[in-house]
Each structure stands twice: as C-alpha cells, then as structure tokens.
Amino acid sequence: MKTTMKRATLIGFCVALILSGASAGNVLAIFPHFGYSHFKVALPILTELSQRGHHLTVISYVRHPQAAQLSNYEQLLISDVNEDQSNTTINVVPLTEHTPTRSLKVLLTEYYDLYANGQISCEHFFKSGHVATVLERHKQQPYDVLLTEYFTSDCQLAIAKLLNLPIIGISTCALMPYFYDRIDLPDTPSYVQSEYVGFARPLQWSERLLNFAQAKLLKLIYRLHTNRADNALIKRHLNIDVNVDAVARAQTAFILGNQHYSHMGSRPRTQQFLEVGGVHITSQDEHQLSPRIVQFLEQSKHGVIFISWGSMVRASSIDAEKRDAIIKVLLQQPLDVIWKWESSEQPKPQLDDKKFLFVKWAPQLALLCHQKVRLFWAHAGLLGLTEALHCGKPLLMTPIYGDQFLNAFAAQDRGIGLKLDYQDINVEMLQESLRELSKPSYASRALQLSQVFNQRERTPLETAIWSVEHVMQHGMFAVELLQSPGIELNWFIYHSLDSLAIIFVGLLLLNEGWRALSQHQAQPKRAKSKKPKKS
Structure with missing residues (x-):
C-alpha cells in the first residue's frame, strides 16, 4: 500500500511538473528608468512571476536585490556593473529643486526634464547590447509578453513591434496625461487630475482651466516631441521606421496603475486599466x-x-x-x-x-x-x-x-x-x-x-499576476478583445462632432424655414377687388 501511494505521489509530482513547464511563459521586461522607487513597484510582480515558474528576461537600470536566488530570472543591466547604486538610484534630488507652484510654466519644465531623462535612459538601453540579445533569443524561444513602465519615453516599444508582443504597461505614479488615449480612458479635466497637477477638490475655475490645458497640451507635446525623438532614436540604432505611439495604441493590453480609489477617488475606468495601488507592499x-x-x-x-x-x-x-x-x-x-x-x-x-x-x-x-x-x-x-x-x-x-x-x-x-x-x-x-x-x-x-x-476582491499582486498570465495565454487575441473601438476613431468622429454638425445645420435650416414662414404670414393680405353688379 505504501509503495503504491509513493508511486502515485511520484507520478502526480511528475505530471504537475510537466504541466507547470508546459504553462510556463516567457516574459520580457524592460525598465530603463534609473529611479529605485520606480523599479520597486515592479519588483514583487517580477519576483512572483519567477516563483510561479515563468522565465523572465529583465532589462533594467536598477539591480534586483534577490536576482541570484531566482533560478529563472535573468538580469540584463543597462547600468555599469560596478556602479554604486546607493549613489545613483536613491537620494539624488536636492531640496533646491522643489517646485512651489503648479503653474503651466512649471508643468512644461517638469515635462522637459522628464523628456531629457527618458532620452538618456533610451540611449543606455540601445547601447547596452541587450536589444540584439533578446531579438536573437526570441528566434529560439519566443517571448509571450512585454512588461514595461509607461513613464517618460516609449523607445522600448520598438521591441514589441519587432516581436509582435502584447504590452502590459505599469504606471508607477499617477497616470501621465499622454497615456489615457492609449486605452480610451476618459481624462475628464473638470475633475480628473493627472500626475502633473495637484489641487484640492473641488477645482476652482482657474484650476480647471490649467487642468484642461495640461491634459490636452501635454499629450500633444508628448506625441509630437517625445515620441518623434523616440522614433528618430530607434531609426538611428536599429535602422527601422517605427511609430511608437501607434504601437502603444495597437498592442497595449493593460495598464497597471499604482493607485486606488480609496486615495485618488472614484474615476472613470476601462477594461484595460487595473488599479494595483500598494502592489509593492509585502508581508x-x-x-x-x-x-x-x-x-x-x-x-x-x-x-x-x-x-x-x-x-x-x-x-x-x-x-x-x-x-x-x-x-x-x-x-x-x-x-x-x-x-x-x-x-x-x-x-x-x-x-x-x-x-x-x-x-x-x-x-x-x-x-x-x-x-x-x-x-x-x-x-x-x-x-x-x-x-x-x-x-x-x-x-x-x-x-x-x-x-x-x-x-x-x-x-x-x-x-x-x-x-x-x-x-x-x-x-x-x-x-x-x-x-x-x-x-x-x-x-x-x-x-x-x-x-x-x-479589503479588495483580489490583492494588488494577484491582480497584476492575473493580467500578465491572461495575456500570455491569449496573446494578441486578448489585446484585440480588450481594446476600445474608440482608439481607432479620429477626434472629430470620437467626440460626435459630425453628428453635432448635422444636427446644428438641421436646426439652422429649420430656423430659417420657420423665419421665412413667419415673415410670409406677417405680410398684409391684398384686398380683393369687387366686380360691379350687373343691372
């Protein structure tokens, strides 16, 4: 009896091992930003995916402190191997750089600073040699998904385009205004504030005006300035033509937002935006x-x-x-x-x-x-x-x-x-x-x-892991089903301006017709001439 039980246990273990290997995914993760606090949000997700048997290739500036203990976690650093990251990824901002107001000038200055840092990170990324490595490995064992940060640049999305990978973006701070359109997430400037602003609720008229300006202006500047610079950088390093904004719209499955309604308040959401605020918190x-x-x-x-x-x-x-x-x-x-x-x-x-x-x-x-x-x-x-x-x-x-x-x-x-x-x-x-x-x-x-x-239906980490495994299982088909039809529409049709124009023209014609009829009815009638009676 004991021998039979041992044999059954061994068979069960082998079956489980085979099934585990069969369902194991191949994850490509790219986090070029130098800030430790940004990478810290992704660390539990990457660690949990590794512990669940998935294979991870992680290109990052910041080191994973437990990478050596994870058997299927490969760390490809774009920073110097001998760099003392206690001086380069933490305690780097002096208090002289505080911004006392939220004016449009300050917002534009912060945008440009982030743009400059993003371009530096992109240069490190493409000069590291790791891009060629993952492109070659994909031929032997294809990657299933790209996990990356949506923050200051999109140059890494060239890899998603070349390998036709679904993308899961992580927003480690409140979502930047230029990422809302990728998943048809309403920005609603009358009360939804992005990463760049910060006012007490309810917003005053002047604050709503600034919020509207940053919500619309910064996304336009990002597309025409940052994304063009990303495209040029990709062309210079890989000699291919890529529109990273189009890639993001076509291939983004989910954006994981490091926020929660208990803090940020209730906001409009789509199927593609998942709240995982507190995902970095571990017991x-x-x-x-x-x-x-x-x-x-x-x-x-x-x-x-x-x-x-x-x-x-x-x-x-x-x-x-x-x-x-x-x-x-x-x-x-x-x-x-x-x-x-x-x-x-x-x-x-x-x-x-x-x-x-x-x-x-x-x-x-x-x-x-x-x-x-x-x-x-x-x-x-x-x-x-x-x-x-x-x-x-x-x-x-x-x-x-x-x-x-x-x-x-x-x-x-x-x-x-x-x-x-x-x-x-x-x-x-x-x-x-x-x-x-x-x-x-x-x-x-x-x-x-x-x-x-x-108190949530799922823990933030469970939500994040579910999203990655769901996309790995269903690939670009999941992206196709998740995407809103709204991202394919131009702004004129998206905001129903064509319908409004037709209604407006119809009302104008109706008004003109009514005025013409009223004027006609108001004109005095001519008296009919009486014929003389015959004697």
Whole structure:
C-alpha cells in the first residue's frame, strides 16, 4: 500500500511538473528608468512571476536585490556593473529643486526634464547590447509578453513591434496625461487630475482651466516631441521606421496603475486599466526593523513621529533656517522622532538620542505599521503614501515635485492628513499643523481608510499576476478583445462632432424655414377687388 501511494505521489509530482513547464511563459521586461522607487513597484510582480515558474528576461537600470536566488530570472543591466547604486538610484534630488507652484510654466519644465531623462535612459538601453540579445533569443524561444513602465519615453516599444508582443504597461505614479488615449480612458479635466497637477477638490475655475490645458497640451507635446525623438532614436540604432505611439495604441493590453480609489477617488475606468495601488507592499517588509530601531521604539513613552521624504529626495539638503525651525518645534512636542537623514552628521549637535534617532535608510513599511508610530511626515511620494494608507497612519505632507502635490491633496481631501508646503515651513506653521493633526479624527479616518484600502476582491499582486498570465495565454487575441473601438476613431468622429454638425445645420435650416414662414404670414393680405353688379 505504501509503495503504491509513493508511486502515485511520484507520478502526480511528475505530471504537475510537466504541466507547470508546459504553462510556463516567457516574459520580457524592460525598465530603463534609473529611479529605485520606480523599479520597486515592479519588483514583487517580477519576483512572483519567477516563483510561479515563468522565465523572465529583465532589462533594467536598477539591480534586483534577490536576482541570484531566482533560478529563472535573468538580469540584463543597462547600468555599469560596478556602479554604486546607493549613489545613483536613491537620494539624488536636492531640496533646491522643489517646485512651489503648479503653474503651466512649471508643468512644461517638469515635462522637459522628464523628456531629457527618458532620452538618456533610451540611449543606455540601445547601447547596452541587450536589444540584439533578446531579438536573437526570441528566434529560439519566443517571448509571450512585454512588461514595461509607461513613464517618460516609449523607445522600448520598438521591441514589441519587432516581436509582435502584447504590452502590459505599469504606471508607477499617477497616470501621465499622454497615456489615457492609449486605452480610451476618459481624462475628464473638470475633475480628473493627472500626475502633473495637484489641487484640492473641488477645482476652482482657474484650476480647471490649467487642468484642461495640461491634459490636452501635454499629450500633444508628448506625441509630437517625445515620441518623434523616440522614433528618430530607434531609426538611428536599429535602422527601422517605427511609430511608437501607434504601437502603444495597437498592442497595449493593460495598464497597471499604482493607485486606488480609496486615495485618488472614484474615476472613470476601462477594461484595460487595473488599479494595483500598494502592489509593492509585502508581508516581509513589515518585519524588517533593526535592533537599534526596535530599542528606540520600545523606550518611547508617547509614541514616535517618523520623518522620511522618500528614496529620491535628499532630506539632509534642507536649508539651515527650515532645519532649525523643525528641530525647535519637534523639541517642544511630546512625540519622539525617527528621521531619515542621509548625512553622517546630525542636523544639530548634542540632540538627545532618546528623543531623536537619525537613520540613513529607514525600513519604511515596518516603521509605519508599528503601533508606536503615531504620525508620518512624508513628501507624499506614492509608495510612502500607500504604505501609510496600508498601515492606517495620519500624514503631514510636504510635496517637492511631480505627482506629490496630487497625492498630498488627495490625502488631505480624504481627511487623513495635512499639506504643508516646503516654502511655508517655519515655527508657527509647523506648530499649527501638528496641533491640528493631534485631533483624534485624523487617526480614526486613517484607520477607516486603511480597512477599505486593504479589503479588495483580489490583492494588488494577484491582480497584476492575473493580467500578465491572461495575456500570455491569449496573446494578441486578448489585446484585440480588450481594446476600445474608440482608439481607432479620429477626434472629430470620437467626440460626435459630425453628428453635432448635422444636427446644428438641421436646426439652422429649420430656423430659417420657420423665419421665412413667419415673415410670409406677417405680410398684409391684398384686398380683393369687387366686380360691379350687373343691372
């Protein structure tokens, strides 16, 4: 009996292994951007796909920290193998680059900066030699899908065109305005804000005007400027003619958006847009506290305020006046302080080490989910903010650039935090903000929102993995079924302007006919001449 059971178990194992091998997909992933926080969103997706038996070829600037432990994960770096990425992918933005307003000039400046960075990433990508590698490998073992980031450029979509691959784009921040049309996602400028803007709701007239301008103008500039530069770069490196905008429209199956309605609010969606906000959050990250931090938390009597302005911003570059104002206020309030501070020197000598703990790198999720942490002072980057939502912690937010203004206002609109602009940091404003945030309503709202954020039909990671495996199984047929007919229409027909024109002309003709009839009826009738009676 035992021998039979062992034999059956072995046969079952072999069958499962064969089926697993048969269903294993071949994924090509391309993430050329240098920012660690961007690649961090994709890491759990790539790791889970690898652990499920799929083969991954990943071209990226940032290294996967566990790549060596994943047997079917191949890492092709476009960065220098010997590059110290602790200096090139994190803490690279000084606070002098903060943008105090959301004017059209600022939006255009940010667009151009992102464009320039995107073109640099594209040059690294094509000069790496990895393009030739994947083109050759595709002949031996075809790839099933291209997984990539939709952010600052589309030069990598030339590979999707050459290999005829369905595309799954990941938006690691709020969706850029130029990607809405790819999946016929309504931008509705009267209330839907993109990555570039950030206003409190409801939008005032001037804010709606700016939102309309950026929604329409930036997508036009992106298509005529960035995409043309992408096409020229592809022509220069591969000697082929490709229209990356047309490729994106024809071959995009899904866009995975790093957002959730509990934070960003309810917005129009299509079948091709999937919310996966918080996909980077893993249970392992919740337990990564060092003994030094644990000891500091345990000795805190009143709780802790955690200050971190993200992986990209170098908080230690803050100017002395603001730094001194912050320290003065923090000394006056009861909470102890854990502060992500990149410099080896403390911001001020002789600060009480029982009150202040400065760390060069903070295990952010583990700290935010710790019961002793009462408040999170963030820059409103989307990863840190979603981690605060997950853990149910109120927020003080100082946006520096990009989508941080949008994220901060969304959280403030939800009643879970306050925005304090960088230029407004002084003793009085900080005291007022902390006093307001000490009200119980902020903590209770944060816990309520956390329950909604975490209670989903599928986890964000399950949603992301389902989308990739669905597209791998059905290929371009899935794209064909998912696509909206609207992307094939020109703007005149899409907005029914032809129908409106016919109706307008019909009303004009009807009006003219009515006027002519009215004028005719208003004319005096001629008196009929009477014939003389015969005698």
